[in-house]
Amino acid sequence: MTIQIKGAAISTCVRIDYELIFVDVRNGEHKTAEYKEKYQPFGQIPVLIDGDFQVFESRAIARYIADAHGKADNTLYPKDAKKRAIIEQWISVEQSHFKSVEEIVWQLLFLPRWGGQPDAQINVLDEFPNMKAWWETCSARPSCKKVTSS
Ligand SMILES: N[C@@H](CCC(=O)N[C@@H](CS)C(=O)NCC(=O)O)C(=O)O
Numbered sequence: 001m002t003i004q005i006k007g008a009a010i011s012t013c014v015r016i017d018y019e020l021i022f023v024d025v026r027n028g029e030h031k032t033a034e035y036k037e038k039y040q041p042f043g044q045i046p047v048l049i050d051g052d053f054q055v056f057e058s059r060a061i062a063r064y065i066a067d068a069h070g071k072a073d074n075t076l077y078p079k080d081a082k083k084r085a086i087i088e089q090w091i092s093v094e095q096s097h098f099k100s101v102e103e104i105v106w107q108l109l110f111l112p113r114w115g116g117q118p119d120a121q122i123n124v125l126d127e128f129p130n131m132k133a134w135w136e137t138c139s140a141r142p143s144c145k146k147v148t149s150s
Pocket residue numbers: 011025030043044045046056057058059
């Protein structure tokens with residue numbers, strides 16, 4: 001059975017095959033009582049559906065995909081406790097401290113695709129070499145290229 005993701009093509013970077021079920025966020029489909037009751041109580045995307053199993057929250061989804069559908073060596077999310085702890089550490093750091101990165105991703109990736117004009121002040125990539133390297137690594141991933149070209 002194919003995994004289904006309720007969301008928008010641009011916001012998913014998944015390394016496995018899946019069926020995208022488009023949610024019309026611009027027209028508020030995700031805020032309807034039916035959507036909240038059936039899929040996501042906070043009225044947001046993404047939601048993963050795997051047969052009769054459903055899970056929302058992107059980090060929970062990512063962990064589930066890695067555990068349930070990852071390759072045998074599972075290099076992205078290894079079972080080794082220490083390796084996993086370091087991954088969880090950085091997932092927590094991202095969730096707790098990366099608000100400014102969200103803004104950068106919004107300005108550089110999503111806003112232009114929604115017809116908006118990015119803030120000219122967002123030039124941190126040139127100011128912070130590590131951030132630039134991170135951005136180049138992320139955007140070079142096949143999954144990122146796939147969703148940004150669609
Ligand atoms: N904590 C949630 C955040 C989800 C989220 O912010 N989704 C955005 C799109 S990427 C959304 O649904 N925005 C519409 C809204 O909040 O009304 C997660 O990680 O899944």
